[in-house]
Amino acid sequence: MSDILEKIKTYKLEEVAARKAAVPLSEVEARANDAPPVRGFAENLQRAAREGYGLIAEIKKASPSKGLIRSDFDPPALAKAYEDGGATCLSVLTDGPSFQGDDSYLTAARSAVSLPALRKDFMYDIYQVAEARALHADCILIILASVSDAQAQELEEAAFAWGMDVLLEVHNAEELERASHLKSPLMGINNRNLKTFETTLDTTRTLSKQVPVDRTIVCESGLNTPEELADMARYGARCFLIGESLMRQEDVAGATRELLANPARGVR
Numbered sequence: 001m002s003d004i005l006e007k008i009k010t011y012k013l014e015e016v017a018a019r020k021a022a023v024p025l026s027e028v029e030a031r032a033n034d035a036p037p038v039r040g041f042a043e044n045l046q047r048a049a050r051e052g053y054g055l056i057a058e059i060k061k062a063s064p065s066k067g068l069i070r071s072d073f074d075p076p077a078l079a080k081a082y083e084d085g086g087a088t089c090l091s092v093l094t095d096g097p098s099f100q101g102d103d104s105y106l107t108a109a110r111s112a113v114s115l116p117a118l119r120k121d122f123m124y125d126i127y128q129v130a131e132a133r134a135l136h137a138d139c140i141l142i143i144l145a146s147v148s149d150a151q152a153q154e155l156e157e158a159a160f161a162w163g164m165d166v167l168l169e170v171h172n173a174e175e176l177e178r179a180s181h182l183k184s185p186l187m188g189i190n191n192r193n194l195k196t197f198e199t200t201l202d203t204t205r206t207l208s209k210q211v212p213v214d215r216t217i218v219c220e221s222g223l224n225t226p227e228e229l230a231d232m233a234r235y236g237a238r239c240f241l242i243g244e245s246l247m248r249q250e251d252v253a254g255a256t257r258e259l260l261a262n263p264a265r266g267v268r
């Protein structure tokens with residue numbers, strides 16, 4: 001596991017233990033049962049990718065690699081801008097220490113739009129999965145680099161039991177092989193090397209060839225231009241998770257619209 005994932009895992013397990021002590025699982029489950037119905041995250045992405053591109057647009061204030069990305073940070077307004085620009089789904093960082101995220105950003109952003117939303121956080125415990133639904137999430141992230149196979153299966157089953165979708169995230173061939181034993185159709189290939197923080201689209205170029213044909217590739221991180229999206233489409237990726245390059249725009253809706261304007265034809 002990379003240093004950053006080790007560091008995040010250490011504080012996240014402490015955070016989860018503190019949350020469990022403060023709010024019992026039964027109470028989180030009661031809140032999750034009262035949450036509005038799930039919006040189909042995977043279904044929306046797959047539909048959008050048939051016509052053009054599926055875009056998971058990320059609400060991301062800061063990151064370990066870049067520090068503060070956007071100071072003028074209003075999650076509901078950003079969610080609306082993404083929706084106006086044609087995004088398919090939202091991703092909202094809820095991790096505080098590394099991303100300056102907050103649970104409330106997820107609920108507020110999702111309630112401002114009709115898009116499904118991913119709780120973007122580092123998941124280790126089914127308590128966090130119930131929490132995600134209680135915060136109105138429609139999808140959770142499982143990072144194969146930071147969990148065992150048994151943990152990944154447990155988290156995936158818990159998400160499905162709540163009616164949520166799961167975005168599996170891999171960085172290399174070994175993680176991709178492990179992820180292909182799970183059930184989720186959404187296979188995220190993260191272009192960011194978590195040891196160096198460098199991004200290279202070569203990661204998607206290489207790993208896309210090994211993704212089973214019944215899975216939907218989601219190309220994640222380091223994407224900036226329509227040309228890059230068209231390049232990735234040639235490798236079978238028609239769904240994208242994009243944060244920083246859109247968060248740095250003054251006109252977020254316009255930039256999102258421009259990125260999605262002329263989708264290339266794909267190979268899958």
Ligand SMILES: O=C(O)c1ccccc1NCC(=O)[C@H](O)[C@H](O)COP(=O)(O)O
Nearest residue numbers: 063064065220221222223241242243244
């Ligand atoms: O963004 C980081 O610096 C980072 C560092 C350590 C772990 C995860 C990290 N990012 C999470 C993500 O997956 C990205 O936020 C997401 O793919 C969007 O990437 P980008 O478009 O490059 O902001």
